[in-house]
Amino acid sequence: xxxxxRSWFSSPRGLRFLLNWYRPYRGAAIRVAHISxxxxxxxxxxxxxxxxxxxxxxxxxxxxxxxxDPMYMLLLMRLLGREYIVWDKTAHIDxxxxxxxxxxxxxxxxxxxxxxxxxxxxxxxxxxxHWDVWIKDKDGxxxxxxxxxxxxxxxxx
Numbered sequence: 001x002x003x004x005x006r007s008w009f010s011s012p013r014g015l016r017f018l019l020n021w022y023r024p025y026r027g028a029a030i031r032v033a034h035i036s037x038x039x040x041x042x043x044x045x046x047x048x049x050x051x052x053x054x055x056x057x058x059x060x061x062x063x064x065x066x067x068x069d070p071m072y073m074l075l076l077m078r079l080l081g082r083e084y085i086v087w088d089k090t091a092h093i094d095x096x097x098x099x100x101x102x103x104x105x106x107x108x109x110x111x112x113x114x115x116x117x118x119x120x121x122x123x124x125x126x127x128x129x130h131w132d133v134w135i136k137d138k139d140g141x142x143x144x145x146x147x148x149x150x151x152x153x154x155x156x157x
Contacts, residue, residue: 028052028063039078042071045104059099068133068146071107083155090149099143105135117152127152
């Protein structure tokens with residue numbers, strides 16, 4: 001029996017597989033290296049290639065942002081389930097230093113954050129959580145900081 005695309009998103013392995021074959025990620029040399037079994041942690045990496053370099057030979061800023069764009073939304077969607085609406089709402093990126101090689105970003109949603117979001121949404125509130133994501137090079141030096149904001153609300157009954 002053939003799996004539906006939706007069922008691929010239900011497992012960390014399936015989601016990682018789909019994201020790694022997603023054309024915009026492949027075209028920017030972005031790779032989802034890890035998604036934890038509980039969907040509370042992920043790591044995304046991006047190598048420096050001829051096709052994702054900018055004019056001065058460093059990581060293209062759009063690719064740096066692309067590597068972090070969907071991750072918190074996807075993780076939170078899996079953690080909350082279908083009873084909740086989860087959308088990307090805001091983003092801001094600060095470029096700190098040039099990315100001259102492989103870079104990575106880690107994403108974590110704590111139990112406390114998840115409980116606070118769920119409780120607020122269950123009370124009928126719209127919730128606007130945000131996270132800071134640090135894109136780092138192989139030496140752990142910060143290349144960019146992204147502030148990512150989401151919109152969460154419980155679906156009407």
